Amino acid sequence: MTSPDLTRANIDKVAELFPSVVTETLDAVGNPTRAIDFDALRQELSNHVVEGPVERYQLDWPGKREAEYAASAPIAKTLRPDMDASVEFESTKNLFIEGDNLEALKLLQESYLGKVKLIYIDPPYNTGRDFIYDDDFSSTRDEYLKRSGQADSEGSRLVALAETDGRYHSDWLSMMYPRLRLAKNLLTDDGVLFISIDDNEVDNLRKLATEVFGARNFVAQIIWQKVYAPKNSAQWFSEDHDYILIYARNKPAWTPNPLPRTAEQEARYKNPDGDPRGPWKAENMTARNPYSAGLYSITTPSGRVIDGPPRGTYWRISKSRFRELDADNRIWWGADGDNAPAVKRFISEVSAGRTPQTLWPYSEVGHTQDAKKTLLKYVPFRHTENVLNSVKPVELIQRILTLATNPTDEHIVLDFFSGSGTTAHAVLAQNALDGGNRRFIAVQVHEPLSAPEPDFDSILGMSLKRIENVGAELSGQINPPDVGYRLLRVDTTSMADVAMTPDKYEQGALAGLTSSTKADRTGDDLLFQVLLDWGLPLDVKLSEERWGDHTVHVVDEGALIACFDTIVDGNLVRAIAERTPLRAVFRDSAFASDADRINAEQVFRELSPATELKAL
Template sequence: MEKLRMTSPDLTAANIDKIAELFPNVITETVEGEGEDKVVKRTIDFDALRQELSDHVVEGPQERYQLNWPGKREAAATANKLIDKTLRPVRGRSVDFDTTQNVVIDGDNLDALKLLQESYLGKVKLIYIDPPYNTGGDFIYDDDYVESVEDFERRSGIRDDEGGRLVANAESNGRFHSDWLSMMYPRLKLARNLLREDGVAFISIDDHEVDSLRKICAEIFGEKNFIAQIIWQKVYAPKSTAQWFSEDHDYVLVFARNKMNWRPRALPRTPEMKARYKNPDGDPRGPWKAADMSARNPYKAGVYPVTTPSGRLIPGPPRGTYWRFSEPKFKEMDADNRIWWGKDGDNSPAVKRFLSEVAEGRTPQTLWTYQEVGHTQDAKKTLLKYVPFEHTENVLNSVKPVELLQRILQLGTDPNSDDIVLDFFSGSGTTAHAVLKQNAEDGGKRRFVAVQMHEPLPTPEPDFDSILGIGLTRIDNVAQELREKPMLTDELDLGYRLLKVDSTNLTDVLRTPDATVQSALTGLADSIKPSRTSEDLLFQVLLDWGLELALPISVEHVEGHEVHLVEEGLALIACFEPAITLDLVRAMAQRAAEQPEGGRVVFRDSAFASDDARINVEQIFREIAPSTEVKTI
């Protein structure tokens, strides 16, 4: 019976497998260590790989166009580095835990992205992030996994008793840009893996790092998958204190997973746009607006005289232009009352564009004004409406307006599907707020996955003490407001499942012979930490088996034992009790046999009293549910 891996996926090995499929001749082996510690590892012959990707002889490093910085290799390696962590459910702080499709993760987003690699691989429709801007006064994550937490605290000298793993990035630091890029690079690499083939990423940024961010996104997503660099007018009045220019805008970079598979959805027409369509002649086809019939593109058949209904002869189109249609087509349209000659029938011809016939919605533009999507003051007022701060120093100043996020949701998601929206710098919860509000407005079923580190506030509030707490409070209050609105469907998902990044549920039971004594062997029999619950184990199994973290969960008692059913048993059946009976095994096998694809079943490894008991369990499943995957932890 196979044991579950119970670690984050080995991305380095997975990448080597992908390269091996394309270029098997570049796979080689290296030997690491000596004596008993000697290990043979499969690796890549990079000289051979470079040659495979070149049409000329490669003799050494070649100059090429790219963005480079001190620490880039370490940043790339960090994305692939294994972590020994899991996600533990926090049921008491969740809302509608058993049924909600929304997920909030408490922890470092690099850890979270690694843990999500299998459960959400290729499933996310839209990523939006508002990462910390690199202005010298902000903070960035420090990804040093070599030294211990204690060594890191001594080295950095910035962490208090309540602090998160953050380090200041002052402009005096010689690695001002490098540190920020090294923080962003592995996170974007991991995030790209989660996007669907028709998925898209929107990233807020300012002038300090927009150029560098665009370059690393072009490297990670592919330059051909660049969509747009949107300008958002973030303020409504110039700053008189500016030394040179008042900075009135930020940017939103847009990259698709595959540009050929993604198109922005049309935006709703504004009332002003609809008001341009009128019906002065009472046309039964409804409101229309006049469009110029002349064009600048040369068109041989587009030069001919026309006569107005009033009898005036127009010898041809204006100088240097052409009629848009040939003469036969023009006459056909005129006969169909699709040409407007003016109120008195004496104007140059114009084409009637009927509102009922034009494409639904409007094409998005790259300039977003504050009148359309809000400004920073709007964002701050919204935050204060939903989060009851008692200390002004805790109020965040860099939040984004909900309207801005709703615009992104309108462009990047389909209200008629259950698209997943990921924000791994979720901060005060604006993205989650926007998902709830947009779903309420258009009846959508979008789901959010939000990740935020437990970063402490300058002064603890009565009900929360971190930025994560700000976000949860905001989501709770937005949801409560929506529950009180009339006419909202009961199907609107206003809950979230809170999960916390934590150390693995498994203890380290591996010992060398000289470090093992007879009296300690009994204590090493069970590899599960005594403080972990069966629900903790269940979520680590979900991660290991690549199942979504928002699948519905229920608990049944079968033959006197607690059994977890994920998606009513369709996705997983699990029992983590320390001892099991054959009657329980038969009941679980019968349940698994009812699943269309055989199902999955998992037990606790220490639940088997002996090897004979394990063999009996395997035999029962072979007889009753032969297509079921059975594993242990």
């Protein structure tokens, strides 16, 4: 009925570390439940507990406790597929999810726990003009919308955050905190998070991310030159850069890939002496660090004696090593043999790439005007007010993909503030460039445009149109990448709420409670409910088959077989059991009687005892 209860998961982790602190208590309705004895835990931790008014180093703000609760509270939601709006639904590995990204992250917890290699997000910058999510789980959605005055036909949860608001920074931190907590769970052990941000919240965001990921997992703070010309209208300084914060899930396990050498770097390697080992460049043989074996005289081929390295420096290699290199023609003395010695460094023997730096100029990764032009190229806007001004260049995200993913490892890239779809675009473009098989998960809340376009009326619709056109362009290649996507929408659970206390039941209502699923849900809806419940990836290969009069869903070539017809018979049950799937699913109400349900279980025990059988 709900997404995972992360508080219970945390209790399990504490119990694994300190079994003696686990106890039982009664919940709100009087049922026994497992709990943690904090007095016992305090005793286990002895003098390492800080509580009360004792000063400590911490990040705090009004609303932090509510934000912590928002990260752990389960939700009764699911993901419903939109087959018509998807592209190559049955085979694609890419996902678009429309809905609140906090809810989407909760729903992804089991299916993608520890499976995402890279997360890139471009959250609201909190400039006084941005919109943030107003999360409230202490009341129902309708109550929240009514109380906050946000109720509208679209059920929007976006609110403006003005600089005059007394909770200007606090509300932004409360919005980001639970999302970062949930995002961390999805990263692989060698996964990494990149976050774009500007000066308004970079200090707070770095402290917040440090609290979630730990100070030891901070990797770098990139400066991206986002504009190619200064803004003469600036009151004080032209803001020419943004930041990208990088945090690893486990820093010792993650190392950025080297970047390709630039044409300028390649040009430094020459071969003036025709060395058969190929191009090389001369490297200075002196260094300032003291080296006892680095003080000796050298005689050049021309006969000139060099008494030693320049004053205050040392030869970087010992005399014996120098003789070895000279004998191997790895010392360059100049064209006339009279220069001070330099070591020849052959391009064939050095790393194929360059170490990434923390300064990214627009000449390498693009600027905001490039990004806007790219968006206009792939999205046919009729109303100029719909053109986003805060989009990122595709080249910028491709730089991140180069550093954090490998072409052939089927790495998953997640962007839960996906906006116009730049990250999805970059994944397709990079796969087309290097033959990679990366896949993306893009999450975007339903945000209507101020003036609906002929082909789309929301930010998500804009990104779908963009990826559709990018895909059409790339499909013309000899080996095109996967340019399809499955569109899923966050919605209420597909399971009917039939659990009530005895005094709430009425005789006339019992007939409507025989089915545990909602009447408006299709077989595809129920299939994705099952995928989420079982923690299966949402990009698994799907096919729909007709077995006689029945529609059967086959997942991952038989790993799961499901039939959600309203009536099933023994022949169908036996046919599915004979396929020996790992899992099989039916509607509970599809069995004519309890005896039929029991018979189905017996059939699977006989023909496929390893199958996990479930009835919704």
